[in-house]
Amino acid sequence: MSTTTAGDVAVHRGAPEGNPLLAATDVFAGYLPGVDILNGCNLVVHPGELVGIIGPNGAGKSTLLKALFGLVRIREGSVTLKDEDITNHRADSLVRRGVGFVPQTNNVFPSLSIEENLQMGLYQAPKRFEERFAFIVDLFPTLGDRRKQRAGSLSGGERQMVAMARALMMDPSVLLLDEPSAGLSPVRQDETFIRTRKINKAGVSVVIVEQNARRALQICDRAYVLDQGRNAYSGPGRELMNDPKVIELYLGTLAADVEAAASAAPTAEPEA
Numbered sequence: 001m002s003t004t005t006a007g008d009v010a011v012h013r014g015a016p017e018g019n020p021l022l023a024a025t026d027v028f029a030g031y032l033p034g035v036d037i038l039n040g041c042n043l044v045v046h047p048g049e050l051v052g053i054i055g056p057n058g059a060g061k062s063t064l065l066k067a068l069f070g071l072v073r074i075r076e077g078s079v080t081l082k083d084e085d086i087t088n089h090r091a092d093s094l095v096r097r098g099v100g101f102v103p104q105t106n107n108v109f110p111s112l113s114i115e116e117n118l119q120m121g122l123y124q125a126p127k128r129f130e131e132r133f134a135f136i137v138d139l140f141p142t143l144g145d146r147r148k149q150r151a152g153s154l155s156g157g158e159r160q161m162v163a164m165a166r167a168l169m170m171d172p173s174v175l176l177l178d179e180p181s182a183g184l185s186p187v188r189q190d191e192t193f194i195r196t197r198k199i200n201k202a203g204v205s206v207v208i209v210e211q212n213a214r215r216a217l218q219i220c221d222r223a224y225v226l227d228q229g230r231n232a233y234s235g236p237g238r239e240l241m242n243d244p245k246v247i248e249l250y251l252g253t254l255a256a257d258v259e260a261a262a263s264a265a266p267t268a269e270p271e272a
Ligand SMILES: Nc1ncnc2c1ncn2[C@@H]1O[C@H](COP(=O)(O)OP(=O)(O)OP(=O)(O)O)[C@@H](O)[C@H]1O
Pocket: 031, 032, 037, 055, 056, 057, 058, 059, 060, 061, 062, 063, 064, 211
């Protein structure tokens, strides 16, 4: 079924038919006892999809990703991968089953070389190194050229590329990306979105949490808008981008914030 409803919200609008690869159903989770950050979240990812999660600050986007990867305990609800229950499974077991996760920060070992970082990503299957490294270099040739360079000497965007590559070493069927464009310049952000699309085109399903909502919607097949730990809207990326309600509530607000920040910035004195 492509569309189910929670209350009056169509939660998986535009999703393909068939069984999803990854599904979160009515998930409640939080960090502190008795305080839920996720209040019944739903998400499905079908094979080959690039799915975005956007929404205002504090909506629970990163928390949902961490809950999918066993880093935040789910109190109620379930997560399945290929119809198997993986709710609250440990991260190492999820990696073995084909789930990759790229955290927002501290996502490379700075004192290790690019090659050693990639080896760390494959510690559960070291014999596959050459085969997986060839796949990575095909995707990101620069990592092959610079394989001996220390990760700590790379730029933010390059580190993000190494972090993605490391998560890809285990040949995941789904990759979870937590705000990969955070802290990067607009040009480097663009490169990160292009890289994400490239990974997806290589056959890996992707879930991407993003603050840069407009840019994320441009590359996503579908996206979910979260608000206060609940599903607010969902649909094909380009449809959401042009949805007046989504623009008013989420995209419009961002544009207004940028304008407000720009007009609050000190202006240069007129020349005498
Ligand atoms: N480790 C933590 N301990 C306690 N509360 C946390 C922790 N991490 C996040 N939170 C709280 O959970 C709520 C949701 O945070 P989350 O990072 O999931 O939001 P988000 O939608 O990803 O927001 P942003 O776009 O600002 O990153 C916030 O109120 C945040 O303060």
